[in-house]
Amino acid sequence: MDADFSAHLKAAMRRMPSAVSIITTRHPETAQPMGLVASAVIPVTMDPPSMLVSINRSSSAHATIVTAGGFCVNLLSVAQHPLVKLFSSGALRDRRFADDIWEERCDLPGLRDATASIACKVRHSISFGTHDLFIGEVTGIMLNDDTEPLAWVEGGLARIVAFEPGS
């Protein structure tokens, strides 16, 4: 892949608005919680109820998702934007699960005030290039009404404003 092609593709991908999620998991033996910030998360189907996440195999949480066989998708609200830095900086790793903002959700760390928090059991995984795609069947859902979803676009945090055609 030449450098121009790579730069174009990165630019195209940055233009895709997406949710900001923290994917969490917990080691079944040590009970150690792990988490990472992800934007590559999609619903797959309602039958069976399922979500797909794309995880870089070099990320520290990857092996724990495999061992635990489960993950929780926590969709961040705008008010939770400081968690993006907390879960992106390796230096802050020890503080990630220190606060009283987590609760158990199907034996996984669920973020209490997330816009939505969706616990999944891994049913299928596919390796492709540098990433593993995990398809999880949904085992638990928590919703918080009246929270505003946080988004990514162009490499930065964003909020969403309803668009009225004609306006």
Added chain:
Amino acid sequence: MDADFSAHLKAAMRRMPSAVSIITTRHPETAQPMGLVASAVIPVTMDPPSMLVSINRSSSAHATIVTAGGFCVNLLSVAQHPLVKLFSSGALRDRRFADDIWEERCDLPGLRDATASIACKVRHSISFGTHDLFIGEVTGIMLNDDTEPLAWVEGGLARIVAFEPGS
């Protein structure tokens, strides 16, 4: 799955901000173009450069993606919002590719003024429940600078506003 669980999951998925894409393809023998509106589109990895789309097997474009072995992800701009209705309503099917807004991109229909248009060759597919997940290697990219990405959230169209932490 009980009705409450299903309703909760649908509500959670509606809270995920996402890009609005028109996925296009072209039958290799009849040259018939096909397309559908999709929100379940993610980048997979840069090595190889790849995208994943989730397509309901009951959609009319599904069989053509399989036959053609390729698809093009056209990320809509805010100005292109009328295309959502055009590609969602079966009654408007004949008008979808009538306008002079399409051009060839790696033998696939590319939307000329899309925020980005990414042609992909299918490298892998996975059936899960009602959907097929297609992983495509990127073969061509077109970008239009100074276009504003269109988004979905809560079942409606939306635009994205940069969020400054602290504001």
